Amino acid sequence: MLTTKSVTGNLPKSSELNQRLNNKTLMLSSRQMGWNGILVEQYQNLPAPAEKELSALSTHWLILPGHPGHLHWKFDDRLRESIFQKGDSLLVPAGQSGYWRCQNSKSSQTELHIHLQPELVEQVTQASEMDTERLDLVNHFCKQDLHLQHIAMLLLAELCSDGMMGQLYVESLTQVLVIHLLRHYSKSAQIITSENRSLTHAQLQQAIDYIHTHLNRDLSLAEIAEVINISPTYFASLFKRATGISPHQYVIQQRVERAKSLLSKTDLAIADIALQVGFSSQSHLTQQFKRLTGMTPKQVR
Missing domain, CATH: 2.60.120.280 (Regulatory protein AraC)
Incomplete structure (x- = not known):
């Protein structure tokens, strides 16, 4: 690979x-x-x-x-x-x-x-x-x-x-x-599909574990794919096939879930929670939080 x-x-x-x-x-x-x-x-x-x-x-x-x-x-x-x-x-x-x-x-x-x-x-x-x-x-x-x-x-x-x-x-x-x-827009218009290929359970779990461990970082496809030694594009398509969502969407979901937990279990400021779970700012956290939960972080707290 x-x-x-x-x-x-x-x-x-x-x-x-x-x-x-x-x-x-x-x-x-x-x-x-x-x-x-x-x-x-x-x-x-x-x-x-x-x-x-x-x-x-x-x-x-x-x-x-x-x-x-x-x-x-x-x-x-x-x-x-x-x-x-x-x-x-x-x-x-x-x-x-x-x-x-x-x-x-x-x-x-x-x-x-x-x-x-x-x-x-x-x-x-x-x-x-x-x-x-x-x-x-x-x-x-x-x-x-x-x-x-x-x-x-x-x-x-x-x-x-x-x-x-x-x-x-x-x-x-x-x-x-x-x-x-x-x-x-190229001389080749057909992709050889890889319908029979998929991430193994171990590869998927390894990628997910890496994402959870490094949620606070600005993760890249290349960084996650390297953990299981496959190309970023190949990883992105196989991850979506295995989970139903793209790596980016999965990361956003997990950041919101972790923020939810910190809001209920700690007294950390919302701005600090945003940075701790990997969002660039409190407003970015609020935007994604409301999109996925229907509430703002302040309402949850």
Whole structure:
């Protein structure tokens, strides 16, 4: 079984992106948040025409404009024209150069850029048992994809909250995003399923014991999967098959249960309990506590 490690390096530098985004102002970035294999940035798009020769990037580049516009683009020596609407997306695979000319709307708008390291995509591909001979992502422009939009908006919400949900949540979203792109935007569209595979009782118990022991930490998929020596993506799918919920959802449930116990058995301040069970703040605890129990921590106490 494959054990994947954290992907480091190779994310585009700020100076490299600034050269190709000279009509945009950076508003938010995950660059300093330590997210593994992914860079998420939100830009304000100035109401001016943009024309650019695009040198090849070392990452897969996903763009969600969030505003209408007119796009001329050229890849593989073919010039094409598209009208894009809010909700459309654009994907430029790593290593591909090209050209585009874009006429934006008259008012300033925001757009979301997501960069994925090819090493991360390859790891997810191998762990999902996809056909590695045809894993290459391909260009796509102005395609409506509500599922892709939903994943991207969840990543943006996590960026806006300064990483409130934690590393495990971001890794889960990233892997869902990569698998979605591989299923719908690559030369290979089929996954070899592993219906007959499952975690052994010992593996599941070992993973659960590790989660319970380290609830107060910002757990990651890679960290938990390493305990039973399998890949993070493989672990996530098998854990959900065994328990009915994702690792992230399970961790949240256990944190709420432990908080419930501490609220009834101790006089600790709610803010201290939140940190002790692994939530980033009292408000984060209250949000998840009310979602799962229908009450606030104060009401329980």
